[in-house]
Amino acid sequence: MTDLRLERGGRVVLRDIALSVPRGSITAVLGPSGSGKSTLLAALTGELVPAAGTVEVFGEPVPRAQKALLAMRKRLGVLLQGNGLLTDLTAAENVALPLRTHTDLPDAVIRRLVEMKLHAVGLRAAADLFPRELSGGMARRVALARALALDPPLMVYDEPLTGLDPIASGVVMSLVRRLNDTLGLTSIVVTHHVHETMPIADHAIVIANGGIVFSGTPDALAATQDPLVRQFLDGQPDGPIAFDTSRTARAPEAA
Amino acid sequence: MPFVAATRALGAAGLFALSVLRASRPTRDFFSELTREIYKIGARSLPIVAAGGAFVGLSVTLLGYRALETYGATGQVSALLGLGLYRELGPVLTALLFVGRAGSSIAAELGLMRATDQITALGLMAIDPVAKTVAPRFWAAVLCVPLLTAFFVSLAITAGYFEAVHVIGIDGGTFWQTMKDSVDFHDDFLVAFIKAAIFGATSALVAAYVGYHAEPTIEGTSIATTRAVVNASLLVLMFNFVLSALLFRS
Numbered sequence: 001m002t003d004l005r006l007e008r009g010g011r012v013v014l015r016d017i018a019l020s021v022p023r024g025s026i027t028a029v030l031g032p033s034g035s036g037k038s039t040l041l042a043a044l045t046g047e048l049v050p051a052a053g054t055v056e057v058f059g060e061p062v063p064r065a066q067k068a069l070l071a072m073r074k075r076l077g078v079l080l081q082g083n084g085l086l087t088d089l090t091a092a093e094n095v096a097l098p099l100r101t102h103t104d105l106p107d108a109v110i111r112r113l114v115e116m117k118l119h120a121v122g123l124r125a126a127a128d129l130f131p132r133e134l135s136g137g138m139a140r141r142v143a144l145a146r147a148l149a150l151d152p153p154l155m156v157y158d159e160p161l162t163g164l165d166p167i168a169s170g171v172v173m174s175l176v177r178r179l180n181d182t183l184g185l186t187s188i189v190v191t192h193h194v195h196e197t198m199p200i201a202d203h204a205i206v207i208a209n210g211g212i213v214f215s216g217t218p219d220a221l222a223a224t225q226d227p228l229v230r231q232f233l234d235g236q237p238d239g240p241i242a243f244d245t246s247r248t249a250r251a252p253e254a255a
Numbered sequence: 256m257p258f259v260a261a262t263r264a265l266g267a268a269g270l271f272a273l274s275v276l277r278a279s280r281p282t283r284d285f286f287s288e289l290t291r292e293i294y295k296i297g298a299r300s301l302p303i304v305a306a307g308g309a310f311v312g313l314s315v316t317l318l319g320y321r322a323l324e325t326y327g328a329t330g331q332v333s334a335l336l337g338l339g340l341y342r343e344l345g346p347v348l349t350a351l352l353f354v355g356r357a358g359s360s361i362a363a364e365l366g367l368m369r370a371t372d373q374i375t376a377l378g379l380m381a382i383d384p385v386a387k388t389v390a391p392r393f394w395a396a397v398l399c400v401p402l403l404t405a406f407f408v409s410l411a412i413t414a415g416y417f418e419a420v421h422v423i424g425i426d427g428g429t430f431w432q433t434m435k436d437s438v439d440f441h442d443d444f445l446v447a448f449i450k451a452a453i454f455g456a457t458s459a460l461v462a463a464y465v466g467y468h469a470e471p472t473i474e475g476t477s478i479a480t481t482r483a484v485v486n487a488s489l490l491v492l493m494f495n496f497v498l499s500a501l502l503f504r505s
Contacts, residue, residue, distance in 0.1 A: 045379055082371055087371070
């Protein structure tokens, strides 16, 4: 991402964003709620066209033409905050959906691949369950298996821990690390769960007040004395980051 | 400004309709979804259509008998019943029942899919959400509403027959012969099904459009459901007048 400015409804959400994600790494994009993390993600997936600057994925600018955009998305796995599992399909059918749509593989091969994907997230036994029959952690892992169905080289996780208990959070985070290493992926984890994410991340970025306020290793993040970053890491109610989102939103324009 | 907004909304709805037609490709997945939707919005609507048809047949027969009795023309009650059902009541009332039963469910389902990120997830998996979620519902409605209309009219005529012949005392042979003489296969019967298909397409498009573009909240889904029923019902009534004026010459 180069000199990126993102707007929603005519309001500047993020400005002067410059960011590159090394191949094979896990990059954690951290920030308080409403800081623009999901907006950044929308620009990455082509849902939001930048007001200025460029976003490149796999070395190419994110296409605007629908056909080229869909082709790019086949190489991009996205785990949404709300999972987005189709409620009238079973776990296995959800995982099979991208395979059935984008490949001509025979049913037997698709079934085998689905079994492998569900096995990779530890849910082979849940293949015939519907999303309503799954716990929050299980549903998140089925969504993860579906995002991995087409073996995408780049995985994007949008708030993967929201609504999960500490054990499920640990399971999901260790899965992110393990899948990244064993499948040779590149991962971007967008989250506000700092302490659960730092142990698996190679690189950390903190977004606040409309821009990137920190970029470095998890160790450097833990050691930083920047008051803005410290307020976020230590969960202090008072500090440079405004708790009132309307104040936060106006900050970039006022600056 | 309301005129500009209305024109813009009409244009957006037109583009949405085109996108549905463009997304309708005869793939294996499409036929699988279509079969499922035919069951959900067609087969499951049969009970209310049957009950509605029977009561409308009884009411029209009774009303016709009382009106025609004054002129000594009670034998014409089946002509009134047949023409009334095929030309107006059958397609319109079936479409209105369909809107209430299936149109609302199409809007609610798509609204909830929007609110729970399912539509977003499809787009991010490079799957066209319109092709996956809207096109099968649209074609299911186009196919089902004419069939439901046939079912509605059959039940209405059967109920009318039992009332006219076994309760009122009209001769059974006269009942059927009068209906056969007055209802034309091309001008009445086929036109009824053309109207029904157009009403099915209209209902499904309106319901899908408002559901697909609903605010991703519970309230947004609720508003979309109400809007689907109100807008689709009004459009069905409006199109019925236009089609009747254009299609029925005598």
